Amino acid sequence: MSFLNQKTFPIIFFFSVCCYLPMVALAESIDLHLKNGQYDQAVLKSEGSDHYLSTLIQKAQNKNLHKNTTWLALMHYKKRMLLGLESEVDSADFFLSDSGKFEPKAELFATLAAFFSLQPVKPSKYNPQCRFPARYKWLKKQLKFDDTKLPVQVCEDLKTYYTAMAPESLTVVFPSTHPNSPSSMFGHTLLRVNKKGQTDKTRMLAFSINYAAQIDPEEGMFSYTVLGLSGGFPGKFMLLPYYVKLREYGQIENRDLWEYDLNLNQEQLEFILLHTFELAYSYFDYYFFTENCSYHLLSLLNIIYPDDPLTDEFSGWTIPVDTLKVLRERNLIQDARFYPSIARKIDERQLKMSSEEKDLILQANDKGLTNVKSNLASFDDNKQIEILDFLTDYLRYRKIKDSEKKVSSKLSKGEREVLLYRSKIKKKSSTMTIPAPSINPDKGHNTSRLGLNFGLTDDIEHYEIEWRPAYHDILDSSAGFVSSSSLEFMKIKARYTPDEDSINLQELTLLNVESLEPRNSFFRNYSWHAHAKWINHSTITPTNKHSMLDLKAGRGVTYRLATKYDSLFYGFINGTLLASKGINKNYSILPDAQLSYIVEPLKGWRIDSKAVFQKSVLGNNLEILTLSLNQSVALSQNTNIRLNLQRQWINSKAMNSMSTQFLYYF
Numbered sequence: 001m002s003f004l005n006q007k008t009f010p011i012i013f014f015f016s017v018c019c020y021l022p023m024v025a026l027a028e029s030i031d032l033h034l035k036n037g038q039y040d041q042a043v044l045k046s047e048g049s050d051h052y053l054s055t056l057i058q059k060a061q062n063k064n065l066h067k068n069t070t071w072l073a074l075m076h077y078k079k080r081m082l083l084g085l086e087s088e089v090d091s092a093d094f095f096l097s098d099s100g101k102f103e104p105k106a107e108l109f110a111t112l113a114a115f116f117s118l119q120p121v122k123p124s125k126y127n128p129q130c131r132f133p134a135r136y137k138w139l140k141k142q143l144k145f146d147d148t149k150l151p152v153q154v155c156e157d158l159k160t161y162y163t164a165m166a167p168e169s170l171t172v173v174f175p176s177t178h179p180n181s182p183s184s185m186f187g188h189t190l191l192r193v194n195k196k197g198q199t200d201k202t203r204m205l206a207f208s209i210n211y212a213a214q215i216d217p218e219e220g221m222f223s224y225t226v227l228g229l230s231g232g233f234p235g236k237f238m239l240l241p242y243y244v245k246l247r248e249y250g251q252i253e254n255r256d257l258w259e260y261d262l263n264l265n266q267e268q269l270e271f272i273l274l275h276t277f278e279l280a281y282s283y284f285d286y287y288f289f290t291e292n293c294s295y296h297l298l299s300l301l302n303i304i305y306p307d308d309p310l311t312d313e314f315s316g317w318t319i320p321v322d323t324l325k326v327l328r329e330r331n332l333i334q335d336a337r338f339y340p341s342i343a344r345k346i347d348e349r350q351l352k353m354s355s356e357e358k359d360l361i362l363q364a365n366d367k368g369l370t371n372v373k374s375n376l377a378s379f380d381d382n383k384q385i386e387i388l389d390f391l392t393d394y395l396r397y398r399k400i401k402d403s404e405k406k407v408s409s410k411l412s413k414g415e416r417e418v419l420l421y422r423s424k425i426k427k428k429s430s431t432m433t434i435p436a437p438s439i440n441p442d443k444g445h446n447t448s449r450l451g452l453n454f455g456l457t458d459d460i461e462h463y464e465i466e467w468r469p470a471y472h473d474i475l476d477s478s479a480g481f482v483s484s485s486s487l488e489f490m491k492i493k494a495r496y497t498p499d500e501d502s503i504n505l506q507e508l509t510l511l512n513v514e515s516l517e518p519r520n521s522f523f524r525n526y527s528w529h530a531h532a533k534w535i536n537h538s539t540i541t542p543t544n545k546h547s548m549l550d551l552k553a554g555r556g557v558t559y560r561l562a563t564k565y566d567s568l569f570y571g572f573i574n575g576t577l578l579a580s581k582g583i584n585k586n587y588s589i590l591p592d593a594q595l596s597y598i599v600e601p602l603k604g605w606r607i608d609s610k611a612v613f614q615k616s617v618l619g620n621n622l623e624i625l626t627l628s629l630n631q632s633v634a635l636s637q638n639t640n641i642r643l644n645l646q647r648q649w650i651n652s653k654a655m656n657s658m659s660t661q662f663l664y665y666f
Contacts, residue, residue: 039096039110039117046113052149056112059143066105068142069306074135074275076284076299077104078311088291088299090234093123094282111135115150124281130155134274134303161277165207167269168196172297172333173208174258174324174441175249177482185487185513186471187320187441188249189294192242192259193273204243209276211237211296213286228288235286235296237279247400254343258441260324260333268304275303289489294320305330319470321480324442338436342397343523348434349390350522357383358521361391365398369417381425388422389429394522437480444480445638446665447471453493455644455659464506464659466493474514474598475606475632476665477640483566483600484516484558486529495536508534516570516598518560527558527570537580548580554594566600576614578622588619604634625649638665 046053065071076088087094087101094100096114100107114121114128121131129136130153139145171192177185191209198206213233227233249255264272279300284291295318298310313326327333340348350358357379364372369391376384395415411419451466468491472481488509495506510532517525530553537548554574561567572594579587592614600606607630614624628646635641642661647654 039113040098040106042113042116043109052146053113053116056143056145056150057109060108060112060139061105063142065139065142066108069309070138070303071108072104073302073306073309074138074278075100075104075107076302088284089279089282090285091282093121094279096121096128108139112139115139118153126155126157127153129153130158132278133158134271134278137271137274158277162270162273165193165273166195167193167273168198169194170262170264170269170272172260172262172324172327173245174260174320174336175255176258176441177255177485177487189297189320189323190245191297191300204241204246206242207239208242208245209237209239209297209300210245211235211293211300214283228286231285231287231291233286234283235291235293236283237276237296237300239276249341254341256341256344257339259337259339260327260335260442262301262327263332263334264304271303272300275300289317290314292318292320294318294323298323298326301332317469319447321441321444322447325446328442333442336440336442340434340436342393342400345432345434346390346393346397346522347520349386349393349432350520353386353390357387361387361394362521364391364418365394365414368414369421373421381427382430385422385425385427385429388418388425391418392422439479441480443637445472445477445634445640449476449663449665451661451663453659453661455657457657458655461498463496463498464493466491466661468492468509473512474516475608475630475642477604477632477634477637478566478600478606479604479634479637484518484568486512486514488512504536506536510534516558516568518568519557520560525558526555527572528555529553529572529574537578546580548578551577551579554592556594561597562599565602566598566606568598569596570598571595578619585619588616588622590614590616590622590624592624606632608632621651623649623651639663640665 042053043057046057048054060066072085077085078088080086083102085102085104089095089101092101095107095110097103097106097110100110111128111132114132115136118127120126121128124131133155171194173190173192175188177187190211192203193207193209194203195206213228213235215233219227223232246257249257284296286292295311295314298314302309302311310323310326310330314322324333353361360372360375364376369376376387379387392415395412395418399412399415447470449466449468451464451468453464453466455462455464468488470489471487473486473488474484489511491507491509491512492505493507494503496503512531512533514527514529516527517523519525519527531550533550535548535550537546537550552574554572556570556572558568558570561569574592574594576590576592577587578590592612594610594612596608596610598606598608609630610626610628612624612626614622614626616622626646626648628644630642630644632640632642640661640663642659642663644657644659644661646657648657649655
C-alpha cells in the first residue's frame with residue numbers, strides 16, 4: 001500500500017520547464033478587483049449588479065449546482081458526523097473561498113468569480129481557469145458560459161501536459177504485497193495512462209499517476225508509525241514515468257504486478273486527467289489505514305461515478321486489494337494481466353537447472369565469467385544460452401539489490417563480459433513463460449473475518465467469537481495472496497466459559513506480521529515476524545489467569561522443501577516480553593527458539609506445525625515448551641474451518657488444548 005518509506009518527489013505534471021504565460025486582457029472590463037483570496041468579496045460585490053458573474057451565480061443557484069454530486073466529488077466533500085460536509089483535501093490553496101473546505105455553495109460561487117480573474121492561484125503560476133480545468137469544464141457545460149462575456153484563457157502548459165501523455169485509456173496497477181517493506185505490507189495501487197498506439201513492450205514508456213505519502217527517508221520508525229497513523233504526513237499525487245515505478249516494484253522490491261484496464265470512454269478519461277492536474281499543488285493528510293494510496297485513487301475516480309462514490313465502500317480502513325474488488329463488483333475493470341518480478345523469474349529459472357549449472361552461475365557471479373569459461377564450453381549452445389540469460393538476469397538483480405535503489409544505467413564489468421560472450425552464439429534465446437498464479441488478487445478471500453470457536457483446555461469447555469478487521473494470516477486460503485506472509489491487526493477474541501458462567505476478553509492483537517521468504521543459493525533472504533498482543537493468559541492452569549501484554553519479535557530463515565506444493569520449513573530465534581500485574585515480578589523476558597513446518601498438500605488445505613521453547617532470563621522464572629498442530633480447510637472463497645491442537649509444558653506442568661473454528665470472510 002503505498003505509504004512509502006523512501007524519498008519521494010514533488011508532484012510532477014509538466015515535461016518541460018514551465019514559463020509564465022502572458023495574460024491576455026478580458027473581453028469585458030470588470031471592476032471587482034479580483035485577487036487571489038478575495039473571491040468571496042467579489043461574489044458579494046456582484047449581487048444585484050448587471051455583471052455577468054451575477055447572472056452565472058443566479059443560474060447556478062437555480063440549478064442547485066452546489067448540491068450536485070459531481071461538484072461534491074470534484075471538491076472531495078464527505079459527510080462528517082455532526083459537522084455537515086468537509087472536503088478531504090487539506091491544503092488551503094485548493095479552495096478559492098475562505099470557507100470552501102466546508103461550504104460547497106461558497107466554493108462554487110467563488111470559483112465562478114475566480115474564472116474572471118487573471119491573477120495566478122498561488123503557489124502555482126496559473127490563473128483560475130488554467131489551475132482548475134476540470135471545474136471549469138464541468139461548470140461551463142452546466143451553465144453554458146458566454147465566451148464573449150467570460151473569455152476562455154489559453155492554458156499552454158495544460159496542453160503540453162495532455163499532449164505529452166497522448167492518453168487513450170487508464171489501467172489500474174496492483175503491485176502485490178511486500179511484508180519486508182513497512183510501507184507496502186498491504187500492497188499498493190496506482191494508475192497508468194496508456195498512450196495511443198501503445199503495445200505491451202512499450203507500456204513502460206507511458207506515465208503513471210501515483211498517490212503517496214511524502215516521507216523523509218531519515219524518518220525514525222517511531223515517528224514514522226505515529227505520524228502515519230495520525231495523518232502527520234502530506235499525501236500527494238505524482239505523475240511519473242511508468243518505468244520508474246515498474247523498476248521500483250518489479251525489480252527493487254521483488255513484487256509481482258497485476259494490471260487491470262478500466263472501462264472508460266474518452267470523455268471520462270479526459271475529465272480524470274484534468275482533475276489530476278487540479279491536484280498538482282494540493283495535498284491530503286495521509287493515513288496508513290484509511291486515507292491511503294488506494295483510497296485516494298478511488299476518490300480521483302469518484303468524479304465519473306459521483307452518484308454512488310467508490311470511496312463510500314470504505315468507512316473504517318482501506319485495503320488495496322479490497323479496492324480492486326469494488327472496481328470489479330462495479331464492472332469497471334477487465335481481467336488482469338500478470339507480470340512477474342525479476343526475483344520470480346530467477347526463481348523459476350533455477351528450479352529447472354541442475355546443481356552443476358547452478359554452481360557454474362554462482363561461480364561466474366562471484367569470480368567473473370572468464371574464470372568459468374572452460375566449464376561453460378562443455379555445454380551445448382542451447383544450454384549455454386540458458387545459463388548466460390540466467391546469469392544476465394541475476395547480475396542485474398544483484399546490482400539493483402546491492403545499490404539500495406541508486407541504480408546506474410551503465411553496465412557493470414560482469415554484465416558486459418556476459419553479453420559479449422552471449423553475442424558470439426548466433427542463436428535466439430527461447431521465450432520463457434512464467435505462469436500466473438491461478439487466482440487473481442481481486443478474487444481471493446475478503447479481508448475482514450468473523451470466527452466462531454469451540455475449544456477444550458484440560459477438559460474445560462469454552463466458546464469464542466473472533467473479529468479481525470484485516471487482513472490475512474498464514475493459514476488463510478492462499479488463493480490470491482502471497483502464501484508465505486501474514487499481516488493482521490486489531491483482532492479481538494471474546495470467550496465464554498460455561499463452568500465459570502463468565503464472558504471475558506480473551507485476546508486483542510494489535511499487530512501480527514510474518515514474512516517467510518524462502519532462502520536458497522541465489523536468494524539469501526531472512527525471514528522475520530513480530531506481534532503485539534494483550535491476552536488473558538493461563539499460566540499454570542485454565543483457572544489461573546492474568547491479563548498480560550505479550551510482545552514478540554524474531555528473525556530466522558525459511559527453506560522450501562518441495563516445489564510440487566507449498567512446503568516451507570522455517571526456524572526463528574525470538575525475544576519475548578510478558579508483562580502483567582498478576583505475577584510476582586510483573587514481567588518476564590524470554591529468549592526462545594522456534595521450528596515450524598507449513599505445507600499445503602491440496603489446494604485450500606494448509607497444515608502448520610510448530611515447536612517453541614522459551615526460557616526466561618529476567619523477571620519471573622518461566623520455562624515453556626509448546627507443541628502445536630494447526631490445520632485449515634477452505635470450504636469456499638470466503639469460508640474456512642480449522643482444527644487446532646496444542647500441548648504446553650509450563651515449568652514442567654502440562655496443559656492440553658484443542659479447538660475447532662468456523663471462519664467467515666466478508
